[in-house]
Amino acid sequence: MSGVFFPISETKHLAPGSTCPEVTPGLMRLYNMKFCPYAQRTRLVLAAKRIPNEVVNINLVAKPDWYFARNPLGKVPCLEFDGKVIFESLITCDYLDEVYPSSPMLNSTDPFRKAQDRILIEMFNAVNSNLYKLYRCSLDDESTWKGAIVGIHKGLQIFEDDLAKREIQFFGGQNPGIVDYMIWPWMERLPSLPILSHEMLKVQMENYPSLVKWFDAMKEDDAVKESFISPENHAKFITSFLAGNPEYDMEINK
Amino acid sequence: MSGVFFPISETKHLAPGSTCPEVTPGLMRLYNMKFCPYAQRTRLVLAAKRIPNEVVNINLVAKPDWYFARNPLGKVPCLEFDGKVIFESLITCDYLDEVYPSSPMLNSTDPFRKAQDRILIEMFNAVNSNLYKLYRCSLDDESTWKGAIVGIHKGLQIFEDDLAKREIQFFGGQNPGIVDYMIWPWMERLPSLPILSHEMLKVQMENYPSLVKWFDAMKEDDAVKESFISPENHAKFITSFLAGNPEYDMEINK
Numbered sequence A, B: 001m002s003g004v005f006f007p008i009s010e011t012k013h014l015a016p017g018s019t020c021p022e023v024t025p026g027l028m029r030l031y032n033m034k035f036c037p038y039a040q041r042t043r044l045v046l047a048a049k050r051i052p053n054e055v056v057n058i059n060l061v062a063k064p065d066w067y068f069a070r071n072p073l074g075k076v077p078c079l080e081f082d083g084k085v086i087f088e089s090l091i092t093c094d095y096l097d098e099v100y101p102s103s104p105m106l107n108s109t110d111p112f113r114k115a116q117d118r119i120l121i122e123m124f125n126a127v128n129s130n131l132y133k134l135y136r137c138s139l140d141d142e143s144t145w146k147g148a149i150v151g152i153h154k155g156l157q158i159f160e161d162d163l164a165k166r167e168i169q170f171f172g173g174q175n176p177g178i179v180d181y182m183i184w185p186w187m188e189r190l191p192s193l194p195i196l197s198h199e200m201l202k203v204q205m206e207n208y209p210s211l212v213k214w215f216d217a218m219k220e221d222d223a224v225k226e227s228f229i230s231p232e233n234h235a236k237f238i239t240s241f242l243a244g245n246p247e248y249d250m251e252i253n254k
Helices: A037-048 A089-099 A111-123 A125-136 A142-166 A178-189 A192-196 A209-219 A222-227 A231-242 B037-048 B089-099 B111-123 B125-136 B142-166 B178-189 B192-196 B209-219 B222-227 B231-242
Strands: A009-014 A028-032 A053-058 A078-081 A084-087 B009-014 B028-032 B053-058 B078-081 B084-087
Touching: A028 A037, A037 A089, A037 A178, A037 A222, A078 A089, A084 A089, A084 B111, A089 A178, A089 B111, A111 A125, A111 A142, A111 A178, A111 B084, A111 B089, A125 A142, A125 A178, A125 A192, A125 A231, A142 A209, A178 A209, A178 A222, A178 A231, A192 A231, A209 A222, B028 B037, B037 B089, B037 B178, B037 B222, B078 B089, B084 B089, B089 B178, B111 B125, B111 B142, B111 B178, B125 B142, B125 B178, B125 B192, B125 B231, B142 B209, B178 B209, B178 B222, B178 B231, B192 B231, B209 B222
Parallel strands: A009 A053, A028 A053, B009 B053, B028 B053
Antiparallel strands: A028 A078, A078 A084, B028 B078, B078 B084
């Protein structure tokens, strides 16, 4: 089977006054926000494992009351199926990988390799925490943005070294695995930085030849294509979000 | 087999100028700090699963250089065995549970129960983050300590409700499981608060009858006994730590 795998249905971003769409028996439901990198992790795993699903998008600045009955924290991603609910991105992804062990298996079956992969995912916090700092910081605050860029480079170097050492195309081997999909959402957003604010926030990638090859290969992955958003639209969304009027449905209306 | 299970050997807290003790082939080594709640998680799992191990304690305010060759982050816990290294408390614990599946298995073999347990462990952050706030805050800063105590009660209520709903002694069932051991280190430290500073920081437990019973049962567990430190000594350590002169070896010299 090849080609892009879409969810069976996808709603606009629901807000107070909406009704929770009726559950389709036997179908996995993902509560999502189109631009949330954590929810994208779960979406990538659903697509990679070709698990039929429906997507209910949630307006995260004005959440519908009924959503808290699913997830008391009110966050996305959240999975619902057979009256059961699971949230937290890594927990949902590991769950899906365990209950749908059919190809491809994303976590390694070797416990040591699996532990190393989980450590790598933790270390990616250096990149994702600093990306959000850059989204929010003013260019006048030079020490903050310079520090954040140094932090991102430190993080990227860990992944460059690891990938070069493994001598494989993806962290998962011949195909993307759990590390690839867990870090992708923020890698997809990195090129939005110079569009969003200024060329000086561009993260120069020339010292990361393995990661650049990885990035290009990931963009061709079917699961990545399913949820891919262009750097221009990521920048447009962040701009609208920071202005207090997030254009959640931008990608749905197109 | 019953009775308290000790590690085979345990060093004082090693600092710069020390030499890394030679590795014992085939023996699991834990890099630890006697009062670190995260490292205690791993220690509890080693003891619960009766995995023979040696403990090398690390002075965390003055770390020996050689330690960074094991863990580039310089944190504990860290496991070393057969030239391999794993760190991050939850990752070390899950790894041990996977490679030593002999009784007792701490994670549920049901993927949904396992996911629910991982969510519960995440939710315990409400308790552990606020405990450390209380350790550090001044009693003059009333809004901070009152807010932290409210946060702890919110967290405890989640666990009380969950335990009452399960109608079992431990979160793991008849015996402690992964949730029990992952939250225990901070539960052990809660009674140190009123000793450390003031009776008003005492976390009143009368609204948590299931948790109180759980607490008493946990104190009788062999794995808990192995690393148990009294509220008095926790308070003494925190006092020395906040004064800039942590008494790391207090429990080893006794």
